[in-house]
Amino acid sequence: MPAEIHTPEKILIAARKIFIDKGLDGARMQDIANEAGINKAMLHYYFRNKEKLFETIFDQLANEFLPKLFSILELEIPLFEKIEKFCSAYIQQEIETPYVPMFIVKEINRDPDLFLKKVLRGRNHPLVIAMVQIKQEMAQGNIKPVEPVQLLLNIISLCIFPFLVQPMVQIITGIEREQFVKLMEQRKVLVPQLIIQSIKL
Amino acid sequence: MPAEIHTPEKILIAARKIFIDKGLDGARMQDIANEAGINKAMLHYYFRNKEKLFETIFDQLANEFLPKLFSILELEIPLFEKIEKFCSAYIQQEIETPYVPMFIVKEINRDPDLFLKKVLRGRNHPLVIAMVQIKQEMAQGNIKPVEPVQLLLNIISLCIFPFLVQPMVQIITGIEREQFVKLMEQRKVLVPQLIIQSIKL
DNA sequence: ATTTGCATTAACCAAATGGTTAAACCAGTT
């Protein structure tokens, strides 16, 4: 009667953890089965093979992580406000699922074209839309002249990178996860400030 | 008589390529042997086993990449000048060996403690030294009050991250490696500007 | 020419690993 967790769901949960932890190559089907507390054959029964299972996890992660952010980029709001919203949402998202950025960056490097195809599904890339908006604002003289690519690279770098080196940051500064999160919360404000200051007239 | 490439060197060159390309788990000893054009047994003859070979490559990469940057952090020069030198050298380094940052970030996440031990070899971490300098400049009222960790995170994020997503950047913007390098050259100036502007009074 | 000792190779081995299968389990149906 209570929300029982059925086998396919158990598998997904376990697979997500193991794949994120060890990557596609490092993950063992047996590890996933153990983590899920089921027989290894079940993995193949429900997901055919390792590749398919990985693909399923990838789709899941990409689709729970990226759409919210993309939708912000597509909003029709002033640039500065958009930057604030985007950074804040991005960082919040990473706080909630801190392992996803590393997973995504690894995937980008494993097969960039495939990654884009999976993530975009034919749509125009939201980043391209953002670049257009930046150019417009520049043409209207609302912001300093900058290379749009550079601006976007700056924003995204400042949002993502700290999470990619989180373990290192914690060791060097001697802080715990909890305090690391506080640092990142601060960045929700710091990063937009830094960026906006660099382009406002 | 000419600079012949002997077997151990051939192995190192091949192993570096394969490990960087596929990671520790994805790399096959046979791949490395093929790439080097030698018998697989040679790998074990000279480097004992996969782990040791990987470790050797790791040490090589870390030691040709990091020392220069660390030495800049330890220079006794004004903060702004240090930031300029550091970013410029960092980005230049990455232009020359674009695969290394990804390799290092992966390693950081594989085993953060081991990574630090290997890289620091007992010394004080240069980043800690930099943090002290930032605090001093702040106390002397030379720069705006900022969290030193945040400042360092900003600098490093802006220098490294674009290289981690290079394939993606190239696809989205439709540029070639050559033009990507030009973008990064620009950043040698852009990044210090952005950072310094954010802390100068 | 023979010996010596490192370098190299082909063949081999054991363990790990992704994947399969045949049988058992178990709820609901007839």
Next chain:
DNA sequence: AACTGGTTTAACCATTTGGTTAATGCAAAT
């Protein structure tokens, strides 16, 4: 009670993979 269908398991299989070994090559020393 027997049947039916999806589910689960233990045992098994073929291949891959890291690693070993015994034999061979080969250059320098004797």
